[in-house]
Amino acid sequence: MQTIEFQLDGQRPHIELCNLLKLTGIASSGGQGKLMVANGDVTVDGKPESRKTAKIHAGQMVECLGTRISVTAADVT
Numbered sequence: 001m002q003t004i005e006f007q008l009d010g011q012r013p014h015i016e017l018c019n020l021l022k023l024t025g026i027a028s029s030g031g032q033g034k035l036m037v038a039n040g041d042v043t044v045d046g047k048p049e050s051r052k053t054a055k056i057h058a059g060q061m062v063e064c065l066g067t068r069i070s071v072t073a074a075d076v077t
Helices: 017-023 030-038
Strands: 002-007 014-016 042-044 055-057 061-064 067-072
Touching: 014 017, 017 030, 017 042, 017 055, 017 061
Parallel strands: 002 067
Antiparallel strands: 014 055, 042 061, 061 067
């Protein structure tokens, strides 16, 4: 399984699930990301997630279509 690391920017403590799928390239658009969630293709921390705009925080793990996304906090150096 491929793993992608996604780092949150310093402006927000979370990202919406459909936007995360879009920004990591798993979905070609936010709409496609919402459809993937609606179809049951997405899990968050090993549990099915049905909320399209669920807030994903640092430390959470998202899986979709054979790809794992590890969400990390913004680098504050």
